[in-house]
Structure formats: C-alpha cells, structure tokens
Amino acid sequence: MNTYRYPKSRELFARAAKVIPGGVYGHLGPAESCFIPVEAFPMFGDRAEGAHFWDVDGNRFIDYMCAYGPNILGYNDPEVDAAALAALKKGNCTTSPPSLLIDFAEEMVDTVAMADWAFFAKNGGDATSFALMIARAATGRDKAILVKGGYHGVAPWTQKKGQPGITNADVSNNLYVDWNDIAAVERLVSEHRGQIAVFMATPYSHPVFTDSELPKPGYWAAIRKICDDNGIVLAIDDVRCGFRLDMAGSDHYFGFKADLMCFCKAIANGYNVSAVCGIDALKDAASSIMYTGSYWLSAMPLAAGLACVRKMRRIDAARVTQSIGKELTEGLVVAGKAHGFDLRVSGVPSMWYMRIADDDSLLLHQEWVAECVMRGVYFTNHHNLFINTAISKEDIALSLEVADEAFAIVRGRHPKA
Amino acid sequence: MPDPATMANVNLYAVLRNIEDLVTLDEEAGKLIAGRREAIGFSVHGGPRGVLSFDGKGGGSFVRGAAKTSISLWFSGPEHFNSMVAGSGSPIPLKGLTKLSFLTGPFTMLTKRLESYLRPSPEALADPAIFKATTELTLYTAGFALAEVGNADPVGMLNAGRIPDGIIEIGIKDGPAVSLTAKGGCLSAAKGRTGKARASMTFADYQAASGVLGGRRDAMTALGLGEVAMSGFIPMLEHMNKVLGLVPRYLA
Structure with a gap:
C-alpha cells in the first residue's frame, strides 16, 4: 500500500506559522491533536464528501474524527445543505429573527425527552456556560460540582487553576469528584450544604488519554436523587455524545432525566449552532439572563439544525x-x-x-x-x-x-x- | 512576581550548576581553573545548598546538598543569595578566607563567562562553537530550572502535581538531553538519557532547541514545523510544558 506525503500541507503550515499563533491553534492543530509524528498527518483539508475528506495534497481519508463530532450524516449532506442554502438565500443574520427559531425549538422539544424548551447559541462552550448561569440564577448559589477529566469547553471556569490565562477566581467555585464516585458527591454536598448550584457532567466519562468509562449501575439514579434532595440542578453536557447515543438525549439512554442538556457537534451536521434544552421549572431562570451573540439567531444554521435533527430522527x-x-x-x-x-x-x-x-x-x-x-x-x-x-x-x-x-x-x- | 525561594533554587541548582559544564565547554573557562582544586560551598539560610568543585585537572562537578568544601559561603536568605547572583550583593565567607582571591578573581570571571553563554550577544551566536555550547547550557538550565519551578513555585507546583509519574526526556536529536523524573508530583532533573523515558520532547537540531528555549519560537509552532517532536505519554508533556512556561520568569 502506498503511503501519503504532504508537501502542500507543510508549505501552508509554514505560511500559517508566520501570521497565526501556533500555526493552526486548538483541537484541529498539530499540538492539541497530537500529530505524532507530525510528518504523518495532513495539516489542511481541501474538500469533503460523505465519509471522506481530501487534504490539500489530494490525499483521500476515511474520516473517523468527523471534524471532532459535527459530521454525523456525512459531509455535504444534500438535505441539510439544501435547507441551509435556502435559508441563506432568503436572508441570514437579519434584524428580526427568522421563524425558523420556533420551528427548531419545537423540533428539539419533540426530540429530546427531557426538554420543555430550547435556547440556541453557537458553540458547545456557549451552552455549558449558559447552563451554569441558569443553575446559579435559579438557585442563588455559586458552586458547581464537576467530574475530574470532564471537558466542558474552554471558558475560564472550565479550565484548571495554574493554567496560562486562568486566575484562581475563575475556578474558585468549582468542586471536583472522580467519575462514578457517588460517595464523593455526597461528601461535597454535605460539606457545602446550600452552596452548590449545579452538578455538571458528560453522560459517561470520555476524557482524552484514558479509557472511556460508562456509568456504573445506579450511578445516575443516585446523582439524580442527591440533586433532588439538595436543590441542585443536574446539567448534562451532551455536546459530544448528543445524538450518537440516543436521539432522545443521553440522559434518556442511561435511564434518568436531566434538568438541563447541552447540545452542539452533531446537532447541525457542521453548521454552527448549539442548544440548551431545559425543564419548565428552569425556563424563568433562563429568560432572566442576558445571554446572546451577534450570529446566534442567524437563519442558515438554524435551518441546517432543523433539517439535521429531522433526518437524524428519521434514520x-x-x-x-x-x-x-x-x-x-x-x-x-x-x-x-x-x-x-x-x-x-x-x-x-x-x-x-x-x-x-x-x-x-x-x-x-x-x-x-x-x-x-x-x-x-x-x-x-x-x-x-x-x-x-x-x-x-x-x-x-x-x-x-x-x-x-x-x-x-x-x-x-x-x-x- | 517570582517567588524568592524558588528563584534561589533556580539560581543555584540550574544556573550556577552550569559551571561544571562550562569549564569543559569553554576553553577560557577551563584556563581559569587550571590547576585549581577547590570546592565552593553555597549555603542559603532557609534555601538551597550545594557544592561546586574543580578537580585540578580541568574538570568540574556540582553536588546538591552538603559536601566537603575548601571555601564556604553563607547567605542570610534567598534574597541575599539572589542579590549576589544578580551582582548586587556579597556572600559571607565562613571558610577559606585565605582563598578569597579565587572568589574575587577566577570564580567571578567564571560567572561572567557563564553569563555570556546564557545571555549571548548576536555576534557571539554567529560563532558555531559558541552557539552550540550556549544551546547546550541553555538546555541544561531550562531542564534543571523546570524541576525547581515545579517543586517550589506555587503555580508550578499545581502543574507539576498533575504530571503522571515517569521519566520525561528533553533533548536535542543525537545531542545532549535532560531527563526529568516525576514522582508523586515532585520533579528531579539529571543530565543525559536513561533509555526508560515514558515521554519525550526532542528538538530536531541545535537551531530548533535554541529557538524554542530562547523564546524566539513558540513550542506549538515548532511542533507543527517539525522542529520539535513529542511522543509517548503526552499528558506528562502537556503539564510539564505549563511549568516550562513559568521558567523564563526566573531566568529573566
């Protein structure tokens, strides 16, 4: 079998390195993505179709990263793209939001078992940060219990003390437990009684560098009960797992009901939209928070998300x-x-x-x-x-x-x- | 703001320690200690302790902690020691009063030679031999300082505590290396390779090492350009690099 070479990728990276910090930053770059050795990996893509992408050197790849999750139906899915392009032609990023906003929210409420309402943003991190704010607004409390190794985006509160750019104040309200450790959650709740706003976790443990771990039997039921007994909001970060475990939500897959669910990645097959779904009791808290962005109600990604969720449900x-x-x-x-x-x-x-x-x-x-x-x-x-x-x-x-x-x-x- | 105690550890265990290599890497430095058999003890109250020795045959060595000395220097605290390294303070000699001329003469000149390697002028770097020696000494300084910052700086300790146990090798391909051992959140550095590294960061050549360690090239870009390669258990390097990022604060 022939092996690939990447001369154009290398040439482009050298150009990028002159004007972009790190050349390619973030999870698609050679550092965060652990290109080991760097010579084995392409740096820039050229086009994509279905399950494949082609790099700038013309090499074709069967893509098992799916752009780190967003590609769920295959690149350039005709149904999603047609809906997105039609919305774009009608008017995108307009002064009055499109009614697609309602259509998509209704679709999410119909699809996600726990959802009484839906709120849209752009990235997974927008959704997890909003979930934290909703929990704080609803409870009047500050602290959050998070699972060690869990990833909830790159906002300062999601990062670790001692990391570049992060102050102690950014993370001072975070309390950490090991995955599947119910006793540790009970201990923290007892030690910080009346102070914990939210327990936030992914539906199962999927950190980098470590084997994924499913919830042990009874884990989520126990966490649900601890939250109920202590007035703590249970928020599930379904950004990565969402729609790859269960179309009705990953809480549904594991047999419990979350209070808040965060979605992104697979929700729109690559178009930029994320969502928070919530229960009725948290709707007032959600509406009380000033939370928005320039492009959050643009028509194109809302249309793509609507088409994507509909197709995902159908198949x-x-x-x-x-x-x-x-x-x-x-x-x-x-x-x-x-x-x-x-x-x-x-x-x-x-x-x-x-x-x-x-x-x-x-x-x-x-x-x-x-x-x-x-x-x-x-x-x-x-x-x-x-x-x-x-x-x-x-x-x-x-x-x-x-x-x-x-x-x-x-x-x-x-x-x- | 750099922590004075960490700074003192870095100054002794990472910076002055380099003199053991300098006397063989630099001909002028070697001449300064030719025929001299001395052991200079540094004792910092509430801080680091070590002995720098010259064997009389042109060789040098540094040991951490206490050892037999011919000259003993005492410092009232980390700040006192740091002021001497910065050139604004003087040690209190406790032993070897008759050898003060060695301190004020050859030893002071040795420290100046060392500074010229660790803070080289652009003209000096144009000389391939000086460039190579500078890069090697910078690698050792960074590696040993990394351990001290990880063990003593408050933020460094947080990140060092996250480094999984094992040996990290930081080196130049087919050239010098530092092995950093992490155990229970404590770091220790040693020159050379062990053959048992769990993770490694390897510079493609001296140019690449000089660029990254000298702060002229960021590590992320260097990685993408193939100037540095990382392999093995990456979480070790990820957290180590956060400690490494603090090192310039102590070497500035």
Whole structure:
C-alpha cells in the first residue's frame, strides 16, 4: 500500500506559522491533536464528501474524527445543505429573527425527552456556560460540582487553576469528584450544604488519554436523587455524545432525566449552532439572563439544525452510528490480536476510544495510528473517535485492511513488544 | 512576581550548576581553573545548598546538598543569595578566607563567562562553537530550572502535581538531553538519557532547541514545523510544558 506525503500541507503550515499563533491553534492543530509524528498527518483539508475528506495534497481519508463530532450524516449532506442554502438565500443574520427559531425549538422539544424548551447559541462552550448561569440564577448559589477529566469547553471556569490565562477566581467555585464516585458527591454536598448550584457532567466519562468509562449501575439514579434532595440542578453536557447515543438525549439512554442538556457537534451536521434544552421549572431562570451573540439567531444554521435533527430522527442516527462503530471496532480488535497487540476499545461504539495497551507510554499506539493515517484512514491518537452515518461497508473493509497492514509494520519494528 | 525561594533554587541548582559544564565547554573557562582544586560551598539560610568543585585537572562537578568544601559561603536568605547572583550583593565567607582571591578573581570571571553563554550577544551566536555550547547550557538550565519551578513555585507546583509519574526526556536529536523524573508530583532533573523515558520532547537540531528555549519560537509552532517532536505519554508533556512556561520568569 502506498503511503501519503504532504508537501502542500507543510508549505501552508509554514505560511500559517508566520501570521497565526501556533500555526493552526486548538483541537484541529498539530499540538492539541497530537500529530505524532507530525510528518504523518495532513495539516489542511481541501474538500469533503460523505465519509471522506481530501487534504490539500489530494490525499483521500476515511474520516473517523468527523471534524471532532459535527459530521454525523456525512459531509455535504444534500438535505441539510439544501435547507441551509435556502435559508441563506432568503436572508441570514437579519434584524428580526427568522421563524425558523420556533420551528427548531419545537423540533428539539419533540426530540429530546427531557426538554420543555430550547435556547440556541453557537458553540458547545456557549451552552455549558449558559447552563451554569441558569443553575446559579435559579438557585442563588455559586458552586458547581464537576467530574475530574470532564471537558466542558474552554471558558475560564472550565479550565484548571495554574493554567496560562486562568486566575484562581475563575475556578474558585468549582468542586471536583472522580467519575462514578457517588460517595464523593455526597461528601461535597454535605460539606457545602446550600452552596452548590449545579452538578455538571458528560453522560459517561470520555476524557482524552484514558479509557472511556460508562456509568456504573445506579450511578445516575443516585446523582439524580442527591440533586433532588439538595436543590441542585443536574446539567448534562451532551455536546459530544448528543445524538450518537440516543436521539432522545443521553440522559434518556442511561435511564434518568436531566434538568438541563447541552447540545452542539452533531446537532447541525457542521453548521454552527448549539442548544440548551431545559425543564419548565428552569425556563424563568433562563429568560432572566442576558445571554446572546451577534450570529446566534442567524437563519442558515438554524435551518441546517432543523433539517439535521429531522433526518437524524428519521434514520435513527444514534442506532446507525453505533452499529457501524461496533462492526469497525470489533474488526480492529481482531486485526490487532492477529499481530499480538492488545487493542482496547471503550465507550459507546459510535464515539469509541481505543489504545494499544501493550506499553504504558502509548508509543506503539502512536506508531500504529500514524501508519493508518498515512494510508488514508484518519484516526487521532488520544481522543475518542467518531462515526457518521455515511460510512459504508467498503469504507470499513478498507479501514480494516489498512489497520492490519499498520499493525504488521509496527510488529515488524517491535518484534518483542 | 517570582517567588524568592524558588528563584534561589533556580539560581543555584540550574544556573550556577552550569559551571561544571562550562569549564569543559569553554576553553577560557577551563584556563581559569587550571590547576585549581577547590570546592565552593553555597549555603542559603532557609534555601538551597550545594557544592561546586574543580578537580585540578580541568574538570568540574556540582553536588546538591552538603559536601566537603575548601571555601564556604553563607547567605542570610534567598534574597541575599539572589542579590549576589544578580551582582548586587556579597556572600559571607565562613571558610577559606585565605582563598578569597579565587572568589574575587577566577570564580567571578567564571560567572561572567557563564553569563555570556546564557545571555549571548548576536555576534557571539554567529560563532558555531559558541552557539552550540550556549544551546547546550541553555538546555541544561531550562531542564534543571523546570524541576525547581515545579517543586517550589506555587503555580508550578499545581502543574507539576498533575504530571503522571515517569521519566520525561528533553533533548536535542543525537545531542545532549535532560531527563526529568516525576514522582508523586515532585520533579528531579539529571543530565543525559536513561533509555526508560515514558515521554519525550526532542528538538530536531541545535537551531530548533535554541529557538524554542530562547523564546524566539513558540513550542506549538515548532511542533507543527517539525522542529520539535513529542511522543509517548503526552499528558506528562502537556503539564510539564505549563511549568516550562513559568521558567523564563526566573531566568529573566
């Protein structure tokens, strides 16, 4: 199998480095995305269609990152794009908001089991920050219980004490517990009685660099009860999991009812909109907060979101992506085993995490991922991966073929590992 | 604002420690200690302690803590020691009064030589030998200072506490390296490679190392350009880099 080269990507990155901090910043850049080694990865994309994207050097990739989640129906989905373009032509970012705002809110209320209302913003971080503010407005309390390793965006309150740009005051109201540790939550609630506004967590634990962990039996029921007994708002950050576990919401998937749910990523197949859904009891608190942005009520992404949610419901995108993910990950584990590697897969198959567990440095995993990427199967090293509904049987077959060759190459380099 | 106690640790364990290498990397420095067999003890009340020795054959070594000395220098506190390093204070000699001329003569000149390497002029950097030696000493200074900042600076300690246990190798490809051991949130630095690194940050060459360590190139951009490569258990490097980001405050 031929391996890819990226001369144009390199050339463009050198240009970018002169005028952009870090060249490409954030989660799509070589640092945050752990391009190891950097030579194995493309830096810039050129076009995309369905389950694939092409980089600026013309290399095609089967994309298992899905733009870190937004691509759920395949790139350039005709239904979503048609709705978005029609809204754009009619008028986008206008002085009076489009009535699409109501249509989309109604669709969210019909789709998400816990939702009595919906509020739209742009990014996942807008949604989680708003959820925190709603909880504070509703309870008159300051503190938040968060799970260690949980990611809720990049707003200062979501970051850690001691990190660049973060003051102690930014995070002074955060209290942290380990995932699945009910006793720790009880302890914090007892120690800070009457001070905790919200318990915020992802539906299951999916941090970077670490195996994903599902809630242990009874976990969410216990957390729900602690929140109810102590007047604490239960907010679920469904930004990453949303619509890949359950179209009715990930709380529904795990059998409990959240007070607030945050959505982004898959909600509009790549168009920029996020949402907070809430229960009726928190509607007044939500409306009492001044929270808005220049583009939050633009028609185009609202139309895209509406079309995307409707299509996802029609085809049951959560079920489809889990089915594709299961087939792929089972094949990857078998391929690894054939070469004597222990490939550990964790999380829900539509957004699984994987690592070769034969060394504690993850070097073998990094080598394997690099070999896959250079053969057109785009994995990333230490983040969970994503499935979209456009991935075909042929894509999976080719991916497994590439994975097998990559495993063979790594085994050849490390015969005793 | 830099913490004076951390600054004193950095000054002794990361900056002055370099003299052990300087005497072999720099011919002029080597001449200054030729034939001199001395052990200079530095003792800072409420602060660091160490001994810098010259073996009389052109070699130097530094040990952390107490050891036999021929000259002993005492400092009333971290601020006193820091003022001496900054050139505005003087130590209190407790032992070796007859060797004060070594302190005021060769040793002072050694520290000036060291400064010329750690803060080189553009003209000096044009000399390939000086450039190479400067980069090597800067690498050691950064590596050892990183450990001190992670162990003593309040913000550094927060980030060092998040570094998973293991050895991090920071080095130049086919060149010098520092191995940083993290254990239970405490850091210790040593020169060289162990072959047991759990994570590594490797500069492609001396130019790349000089650019990043000298603050002329940010690490993120260098990574994208292939000037530095990271591998292994990345959370170690992620948190280490946040400590490394504090180091310039103590070396400015």
